[in-house]
Amino acid sequence: MSDARQYFQLPTPFAMKRGGSLHGAHVAYETWGTLSAERDNALLILTGLSPSAHAAANDIDPSPGWWEEMIGPGKAIDTSRWFVICVNSLGSDKGSTCPASIDPATGEPYRLTFPDLSLEDVAHASHAMVTSLGIDKLACLIGCSMGGMSALAYMLLHPGSVRTHISVDTAPQAQPFAIAIRSLQREAIRLDPHWNDGQYDNERYPDIGMSIARKLGVITYRSAMEWNGRFARIRLDPEQREDQPFGFEFQVESYLEGHAQRFVRTFDPNSYLYLSRASDWFDISEYGNGSVLEGLKRIHIEQALVIGVSTDILFPLEQQEQIAEGLEAAGANVQFVALDSPQGHDAFLVDIENYSRAIGGFLSRL
């Protein structure tokens, strides 16, 4: 656990959108740079489903963060100018209160007694943390993937709290293809007998379900185009192959296995289920009488940069176009960037050159 991590105690009780409330809950966050005397240079990053608040190295925790190449002095998100905050989503087990946390009412982990989680709850908790730092208005709110949906909720539910917005590889609502993928990931976990209705422990742990869920995630986070160039039909060396029936033979299979092994046992399965379902539930059209455009038109900010990538099958480019159109219709000055990065949804973590140019350019002009 990072010593750089700070914790913000949420107001108690913290009421959840779909009912129920949390007592004594907190969110973890990290910061980089210095808040100006005017408190007008704050930039908040809301993350995807699995990353922690450790977006980049800092003095106390020098290990590289998940967006290391993007954040730092002189980088696209320039910490010599901006006071950068990254918050771990409420419900995530990377430091925030989540289903694996102890319920103070019982002294036992919440597990499935954790209340229904929505991305609106993630947004509210993040907003409360920001205001606790004395920041009334963010200079910029950045949301990546699931965090992009949380960011839309943040701006809609807290009018006047955000000056500008950067939307990265996200969507204004979950579409059925993405719901199908996430539903199947959840099912792989739920049907693992070791999940045991959320009552697993270290001895009996749903490793298989989590592994399948992660591999399906990685398949949909990347793209066929990238893999044609990267793996083609290259075989594993004989000594790398699995010595079992139908075992791995191609490099792409070993690549997926590596991803799964790095993920399993580092992310709480129940927390994963809650965040996954929260993503399915998100729909900005709930705030626009069933219209995505009308929902987005309730968000009032000065400027936005909306980035998407043509190879993203989970959050297709058309959904980024919707966000750009909606924010523009609401009066924002919007820049829309459609990239052709081959890496699919994960391009924002890999194609640093193009994302840096877009994000750095936008921020430098503020």
Added chain:
Amino acid sequence: MSDARQYFQLPTPFAMKRGGSLHGAHVAYETWGTLSAERDNALLILTGLSPSAHAAANDIDPSPGWWEEMIGPGKAIDTSRWFVICVNSLGSDKGSTCPASIDPATGEPYRLTFPDLSLEDVAHASHAMVTSLGIDKLACLIGCSMGGMSALAYMLLHPGSVRTHISVDTAPQAQPFAIAIRSLQREAIRLDPHWNDGQYDNERYPDIGMSIARKLGVITYRSAMEWNGRFARIRLDPEQREDQPFGFEFQVESYLEGHAQRFVRTFDPNSYLYLSRASDWFDISEYGNGSVLEGLKRIHIEQALVIGVSTDILFPLEQQEQIAEGLEAAGANVQFVALDSPQGHDAFLVDIENYSRAIGGFLSRL
């Protein structure tokens, strides 16, 4: 089991490409229409991974087949003109010898002692069945999905046996995205404790693994575009929802569950594993010194129709273009049809209007 089904005994021993051989093996097939005296009007259909030889109703089995709307008098594949044969792939449990069949050497099911299966073996067995009917040269060979790969093997390995070819939603080699999907499907089955290294029975059967494999299949056989129009974010009625944690809530989830329930226990899991891996192994470039184009250039036919669909994520349109280019480079007169059907890879089973027009038009001009 259909009484319309006929069986062809393969020559014994039947040697397999990757080693081993089968004794007393057979393939199941069905026919429609009448073979001409000159035996020059025969049309063979090679199927995808899961369909049987029952492609359409016939006198003995009037139940609808899997390509019912395409095959019959006056239809695109006009049985008043063509003698149509559909063969069940060697290794499939829909009537042909497969891992669930009894090994005559032991009196027990083969299960994992079945020799390695390749699509070249499927092609050889199909060719032997066709020649047994006294047909030296097919007027047309149609291959759909996996059957399209088997068809390429058939034409390459049996020069002069095919006059014209229709290639439907297929590929000249398995690419890493498709390999990754199939590998994960196999893993869901392999990791199901009830699979038990292939030694399942009706009491302990890998239902969960097969269900997850099928759902992943359906997700990749269709397209996000189709589902946006078809399911959007429509919820199930409360009484249709699963009464369990993280149970189904959206229509798209119930649609996948319906597909899985119709599949599980109707397809032998070991046969599925063998055919799935055979698809991964297929690579026409093996016959062209590592070049797909050179491999395809070894196929000599008069004419071809190559059809693909832009929404297919499993067999992308670029792979159909490769097939068209290769067959043309080999001297065939090739028509390439790129459709925009929203249904993805499965469009050939659903968008009958457009596939009928292309296939019917091509056949009528022969």
